[in-house]
Amino acid sequence: MRRFWCASLALLALASFGCKGGGLPSKEKEIELGQQFAREYEQKLPDGPIITRGPEYERVQRVAAKLLPLARKDWDVPYTVKVVQSDQINAFAVPGGPIYFYTGLIRLTDSDDELASVLGHEISHITKRHSVKQMKKSQDMALALTALDALLKGGNTLKEGVGLIAGFKSLEFSRGDETQADEFGFKYLVGMNYKPEAMASFFNKMQAKTGGGGGGKLEQFLSSHPMTSKRIEAALRRAVNYRKGTYKAP
């Protein structure tokens, strides 16, 4: 798979992505890739319009303003958090900074603390560079990068854009990535004095929705972020340790 990835990158003339050593792209190239995805996503907006006002928008921006300075200490890229008007319970993070939150997910959070726990998790996928790490393994992403190549050469923007979006949407994080995103998300959560119990309480809500007919609205988010009892227990344990003063940040 790495060969395909590198071949695609060569097509992209992104030789400095660092394929020689089998490494990750440079920060600049990662940002460029994310910005390209963001442009295509916002041109298509497959799930609903982006909104820039209203209570959900205000809440997300308020929480983001607190968490993002912490994230920049770990990985300094141009973060943006945009709100998509859609009943889907979904959120996703794109390499190099862009994050999209759907109003369906925002409404499922009962407090800024819970919202901060989800946002912290999504931010951590960027700070820990999970997408670019997964991309190295993904055939779909290799194809998407070929589409991006065509796009950069002036191909059919809308058509090729579908390839890149599909490539991103097919990316699934590993269990290890999810655990790490929870660990760093928790660090950001308590780093800004949000309630440590909020992550576990939100996870419980997600799990209840899964069993209780969250249905298609949740499917996409859960397929990229599987909810397990283990994750919930780990979140509870972190909160208990934090209250006891025995929590150690990653």
Ligand SMILES: [Zn+2]
């Ligand atoms: Zn995740």
